[in-house]
Structures are given as structure tokens and as C-alpha cells.
Amino acid sequence: MRKMFWLLxxxxxxxxxCSTIDCSLNSRVxxxxxxxxxxxxLATPLTVTxxxxxxxxxxxxxxxxxxxxxxxxxxxxxxxxxxxxxSDTTANAPTDTVVITKEDIPHFExxxxxxxxxxxxxxxxxxxxxIDSIVVNNKHVTNGPSKSNFFLYLKSDIH
Amino acid sequence: MDLPRxxxxxxxxxxxxxxxxxxxxxxxxxxxxxxxxxxxxxxPLLRGIQISADMVGLIQMAVSDYGQYEAALKVNLxxxxxxxxxxxxxxxxxxxxxxxxxxxxxxxxxxxxVDYNLMKNKHDIYRLYGGFRYAFSKFSYDVxxxxxxxPVWREKVPFGATDxxxxxxxxxxxxxxxxxxxxxxxxxxxxxYKRRLFHKHGDIGEAWYVPGFGRGGNTxxxxxxxxxxxx
Numbered sequence: 034m035r036k037m038f039w040l041l042x043x044x045x046x047x048x049x050x051c052s053t054i055d056c057s058l059n060s061r062v063x064x065x066x067x068x069x070x071x072x073x074x075l076a077t078p079l080t081v082t083x084x085x086x087x088x089x090x091x092x093x094x095x096x097x098x099x100x101x102x103x104x105x106x107x108x109x110x111x112x113x114x115x116x117x118x119x120s121d122t123t124a125n126a127p128t129d130t131v132v133i134t135k136e137d138i139p140h141f142e143x144x145x146x147x148x149x150x151x152x153x154x155x156x157x158x159x160x161x162x163x164i165d166s167i168v169v170n171n172k173h174v175t176n177g178p179s180k181s182n183f184f185l186y187l188k189s190d191i192h
Numbered sequence: 193m194d195l196p197r198x199x200x201x202x203x204x205x206x207x208x209x210x211x212x213x214x215x216x217x218x219x220x221x222x223x224x225x226x227x228x229x230x231x232x233x234x235x236p237l238l239r240g241i242q243i244s245a246d247m248v249g250l251i252q253m254a255v256s257d258y259g260q261y262e263a264a265l266k267v268n269l270x271x272x273x274x275x276x277x278x279x280x281x282x283x284x285x286x287x288x289x290x291x292x293x294x295x296x297x298x299x300x301x302x303x304x305x306v307d308y309n310l311m312k313n314k315h316d317i318y319r320l321y322g323g324f325r326y327a328f329s330k331f332s333y334d335v336x337x338x339x340x341x342x343p344v345w346r347e348k349v350p351f352g353a354t355d356x357x358x359x360x361x362x363x364x365x366x367x368x369x370x371x372x373x374x375x376x377x378x379x380x381x382x383x384x385y386k387r388r389l390f391h392k393h394g395d396i397g398e399a400w401y402v403p404g405f406g407r408g409g410n411t412x413x414x415x416x417x418x419x420x421x422x423x
Binding site for chain 1: 286287288290291293294295335337340342343344345346347349350351352353395396397398400
């Protein structure tokens with residue numbers, strides 16, 4: 034009986050000593066764009082620039098080629114994000130403006146995990162120079178493995 | 193002429209031996225059965241009441257960011273069954289220096305269940321219990337932050353939420369032991385395996401600390417150290 038007492042005491046101390054960090058392995062939250070339709074791979078390099086809202090732009094995807102999908106970040110606190118999709122690297126290359134409307138959702142896991150924002154896509158609109166259409170496939174943008182958020186249809190006569 | 197007499201003698205001997213054997217087989221059945229008198233159970237149904245306090249929660253409260261004040265009322269039925277009610281107040285006020293995130297909650301919780309004395313001698317001063325609890329807590333929590341910086345858009349964004357409503361229902365499997373120390377004073381340990389049944393949380397995310405349950409998420413094991421008085 035005494036042995037049992039000390040065994041349980043040791044177990045309780047071990048339990049009290051246990052500490053775990055339950056953060057997600059992937060803390061990056063980004064929307065996934067997958068090429069669909071006739072053009073299933075980027076034949077010419079694609080550069081995407083984000084409009085920061087203060088008159089400045091920032092390149093967030095630089096000359097991506099030969100890919101069938103890519104990821105773009107979303108802002109933490111803007112109702113709309115504006116991106117400039119530029120196909121090819123030449124000066125006169127066609128550029129499309131893509132505007133994503135979304136809701137930002139703060140996501141908390143634990144005090145020792147970095148805070149992140151999830152997003153819920155409300156809509157998308159764009160110009161049609163080389164993009165044929167963009168379809169919302171999955172409106173939830175999270176850090177987990179999930180379906181592609183957008184299907185991107187490019188015009189086949191340009192690519 | 194001798195042959196028939198020998199045969200007759202052998203048959204007689206065989207019959208005699210068979211009868212003896214049958215008698216041996218049937219003899220015990222014919223003896224009077226011993227009646228073992230079962231002593232009547234004179235132990236009264238209500239043997240006492242035990243009031244206890246958990247020391248682990250107090251130590252947690254003193255040395256970490258969270259803990260609980262917990263007391264329990266246990267009824268001793270025939271030294272065998274122990275229906276129990278546990279009530280507590282769980283508190284958490286944690287801030288991580290690396291993320292600057294804070295979490296705050298304070299709420300009551302309750303558990304109800306029963307323990308069974310697993311000892312062969314139920315009336316020993318030691319008791320080994322196996323039991324279960326159903327537990328519930330309804331609480332609200334705050335997630336506090338100084339804001340986070342958007343790495344692309346380069347602006348500081350507020351993050352957090354206050355008074356987020358949450359609730360937790362869970363089951364606990366309990367293995368515990370206690371012993372009479374002096375007079376009515378008893379001390380003992382319990383180890384608990386917790387299993388969440390269902391829960392509710394706000395849009396910001398799950399509760400990091402749940403009063404009575406402890407750290408949320410993958411927490412499964414817990415324990416108490418009880419000092420109790422049995423009257």
C-alpha cells in the first residue's frame with residue numbers, strides 16, 4: 034500500500050511537471066491560387082505586386098514560372114486587397130488588377146503561439162487582359178491544409 | 193465340475209466390489225450438508241462525510257499563471273461507495289513575453305461522480321478508489337495583445353477579444369488513494385484522465401485555460417493532492 038501511495042505521488046509530480054506547446058506547425062496564412070482551364074501551368078513568368086494603400090506597392094511574387102499554383106498573403110486589416118498580376122517581365126507586358134474582398138478573423142491558439150489572422154473571402158473582381166476569370170473555390174483562408182481558395186483561368190491565346 | 197463354482201465366486205466378488213464403489217460415490221451426498229452462516233452486514237449505510245481541499249491547485253496558483261481553489265464533499269456509503277461533488281474556482285492570468293499575448297479568465301466549475309473502494313478490506317485505514325466524474329464549466333475569457341504588425345502591409349493591427357463566452361463539458365476517470373493520518377484527518381492523491389465531451393468557444397479560437405479542466409487542447413492527465421476531514 035505504501036508503494037502504491039508513492040507511485041501515485043510520483044505520477045502526480047510527473048503530470049504537474051508536464052508542459053506542452055500546442056502551436057500549429059505552420060503559422061503562415063495565405064490564399065492558394067490554382068491554375069485551371071486550358072492553361073494549367075505558367076508558361077511566362079508571373080509577378081504579383083500588392084498595393085499597400087499608402088501609395089506604395091510591394092512585390093509579393095517575383096517572376097514565378099512553370100508552376101501550376103501559388104500562394105499570396107492577405108492583409109490583416111483591410112476590407113479589400115488589391116494585387117497587380119503582371120505576366121512576362123517586359124515593360125509592355127499585360128497587367129491585370131485583382132481586388133479581393135474579405136473579412137479578417139483574428140485567431141488565437143495559445144499565449145506562446147504567434148497570433149495569426151484567418152480570412153473569409155467575400156468576393157473577387159478583376160480586369161481581363163490576360164486573366165480570363167477567377168472563381169472562389171474555398172472561401173476560408175487558414176493555416177491548415179485545405180482546398181485551393183481560387184481557380185485562376187488564364188487566356189490561352191496569350192499563354 | 194470345479195469350473196462353475198469358480199465362476200460363481202468371481203461374479204459374487206465383482207458384485208460386492210461394485211456395491212462398495214457405488215456406496216463410496218453416493219456416501220457424501222447422503223451426509224448432512226454443512227450450513228455456513230453468513231454474518232449479516234451490520235455496517236450502516238451512511239458511514240460518514242468527508243470534506244476535502246485540493247493542494248495542487250493552490251500550489252499551481254502560487255507558482256504559475258493559473259490554478260484553482262477546489263473543495264469536495266464525499267459521502268461514505270458502507271465504506272464501499274463514495275458519491276462525490278467537487279466545486280472550485282479556476283483562475284488564469286498569463287502573459288507570454290515572446291509573443292506579448294495575454295489570456296485571462298476566472299470562473300467556477302463543478303464535478304459530480306462516484307468513487308468505489310477497490311480494497312479487499314473495505315474498512316482499512318487505507319483506501320484505493322476507482323471512479324469517474326462528469327464536469328462542467330461556463331466561463332468567459334479575454335485574449336489580450338498590444339497588436340501585431342502586418343509583415344507585408346507594414347501596419348500595426350489590433351488583435352484580441354474580451355468577454356468571449358465559452359463552456360466545457362468533460363469526463364474524468366479517477367484513480368486515487370488516501371489514508372487516515374490522524375484522527376479525522378486523511379490525505380491522499382488522485383490521478384485523473386480527462387476526456388472532453390463537447391465545448392463552445394468564440395470566433396477568436398479555443399480557450400487556452402479552462403477552469404477545472406486546465407490547459408485546453410491536448411491536456412489529458414491531471415492530478416490532485418487532497419487533505420480531508422472525515423466525520
